[in-house]
Amino acid sequence: MSHPDPLPRQFVASGPLKGAMTVPGDKSISHRALMFAALAVGTSRIEGLLEGEDVLATAAALRAMGATITRLKDGIWEVSGVGVGGLLQPAQALDMGNSGTSTRLLMGLVASHPITATFVGDASLSARPMGRVIDPLSQMGADITASPGGRLPLMVRGICPAVPISYTLPVASAQVKSAVLLAGLNTPGITRVIEPVATRDHSERMLLGFGAQITVEETDQGRIISITGEAELTPQSITVPGDPSSAAFFAVAASIIPGSDVLIANVGLNPTRTGLFTALTMMGADIVQENPRFVGGEPVADLRVRHAPLHAITVPHELAPSMIDEYPILFVAAAMASGRTAARGAHELRVKESDRIATMATALTAIGVGVEEYEDGLAITGSAGAPLRGDAMIASRLDHRIAMSMAIAGLASHKALTIDDVSPVATSFPTFFETLDALAGMAL
Numbered sequence: 001m002s003h004p005d006p007l008p009r010q011f012v013a014s015g016p017l018k019g020a021m022t023v024p025g026d027k028s029i030s031h032r033a034l035m036f037a038a039l040a041v042g043t044s045r046i047e048g049l050l051e052g053e054d055v056l057a058t059a060a061a062l063r064a065m066g067a068t069i070t071r072l073k074d075g076i077w078e079v080s081g082v083g084v085g086g087l088l089q090p091a092q093a094l095d096m097g098n099s100g101t102s103t104r105l106l107m108g109l110v111a112s113h114p115i116t117a118t119f120v121g122d123a124s125l126s127a128r129p130m131g132r133v134i135d136p137l138s139q140m141g142a143d144i145t146a147s148p149g150g151r152l153p154l155m156v157r158g159i160c161p162a163v164p165i166s167y168t169l170p171v172a173s174a175q176v177k178s179a180v181l182l183a184g185l186n187t188p189g190i191t192r193v194i195e196p197v198a199t200r201d202h203s204e205r206m207l208l209g210f211g212a213q214i215t216v217e218e219t220d221q222g223r224i225i226s227i228t229g230e231a232e233l234t235p236q237s238i239t240v241p242g243d244p245s246s247a248a249f250f251a252v253a254a255s256i257i258p259g260s261d262v263l264i265a266n267v268g269l270n271p272t273r274t275g276l277f278t279a280l281t282m283m284g285a286d287i288v289q290e291n292p293r294f295v296g297g298e299p300v301a302d303l304r305v306r307h308a309p310l311h312a313i314t315v316p317h318e319l320a321p322s323m324i325d326e327y328p329i330l331f332v333a334a335a336m337a338s339g340r341t342a343a344r345g346a347h348e349l350r351v352k353e354s355d356r357i358a359t360m361a362t363a364l365t366a367i368g369v370g371v372e373e374y375e376d377g378l379a380i381t382g383s384a385g386a387p388l389r390g391d392a393m394i395a396s397r398l399d400h401r402i403a404m405s406m407a408i409a410g411l412a413s414h415k416a417l418t419i420d421d422v423s424p425v426a427t428s429f430p431t432f433f434e435t436l437d438a439l440a441g442m443a444l
């Protein structure tokens with residue numbers, strides 16, 4: 001897929017951020033809601049769906065495989081499923097755009113259906129490793145032909161019936177776990193995934209809600225997740241909570257910009273996702289959870305974040321899976337803290353939408369921050385609250401989270417910085433810039 005023209009944008013020092021805001025629906029949960037609804041027999045309703053490019057790529061692919069998916073109004077969608085086993089052969093290649101989650105989870109779905117699908121994506125996605133899903137899905141009997149290095153474009157020839165496997169995850173990855181579980185939905189018998197380190201568990205929670213036979217055991221080897229196929233899924237009415245990974249940018253912005261006081265409403269706080277809020281609190285951030293409740297089977301609260309001086313920490317390695325998407329914005333928080341923050345044990349950052357260790361090291365160095373790069377993370381010497389230098393051109397490298405993180409760094413910079421292309425922000429947070437502008441110009 002070709003990428004639209006680059007969209008440069010400049011960021012300058014901001015006054016305090018003030019006001020109430022919401023974040024769009026959780027990206028991980030939105031993908032899964034569409035996929036499980038597309039496999040149920042009957043019509044599901046989804047409220048609060050993220051209408052970002054990544055999730056729209058999932059919707060388009062599911063339509064191409066037979067599901068009827070209708071947008072009723074803002075964030076409210078209806079999906080009529082084909083039933084597990086009922087996916088149809090897509091007529092054309094499935095265009096995954098920038099979305100690793102769409103690709104890996106849909107590869108799992110196709111693997112145990114008697115259909116063949118070709119997956120294509122943009123330059124960022126086409127550089128990302130797919131071997132991690134090719135291995136277990138091949139063990140289940142799917143025939144997968146990938147480009148060199150196990151990359152896109154690739155073709156999955158599904159098999160029906162597939163063979164149930166017991167698979168221990170070699171990398172902590174919710175995408176790989178979910179790909180195997182999704183393949184297991186249409187595989188007779190019990191498919192098992194063993195995860196030595198817990199990763200986000202939205203698939204497990206939601207599959208239970210859709211009526212799948214799925215169990216989770218906590219053992220000495222880690223979590224053992226077992227799914228029984230061939231499953232029958234019952235349509236659901238789902239409300240998607242706000243995305244903590246999107247809230248993260250505003251939690252850091254409010255923490256580092258003096259005088260800020262922001263209320264971020266309806267933030268999903270599944271414990272497998274909250275590592276960034278834990279790390280920020282360890283650094284001295286003032287984050288208060290208000291009105292805790294459950295939305296769509298997930299814990300949710302409103303977060304009130306006020307400016308506070310941050311201090312350096314050594315980020316515990318155990319937090320990595322629960323904040324894997326939040327390291328770029330954590331690095332920005334570290335750049336404004338007092339002392340040297342070490343954030344390591346996160347080698348996976350090398351294979352995200354960009355190499356997030358290298359991309360952030362280059363970007364922060366360009367605006368005057370002291371950075372040491374390691375194979376598995378960064379150490380950052382912070383400014384103790386003083387504005388960053390700014391005054392640089394930053395490459396976002398087709399990575400939405402780099403663009404948003406460096407936009408926040410720009411608000412804390414003395415001189416303007418320019419991001420060469422902010423268009424990737426539309427993959428996960430289409431309203432990011434209007435939200436930022438509203439908070440910068442509003443009183444609480």
Ligand code: S3P
Nearest residue numbers: 028101172173174175176324325
């Ligand atoms: C996701 C899992 C994570 C995360 C990604 C979304 C998911 O990827 O980085 O943004 O929805 O399952 P990995 O499985 O590669 O860790």
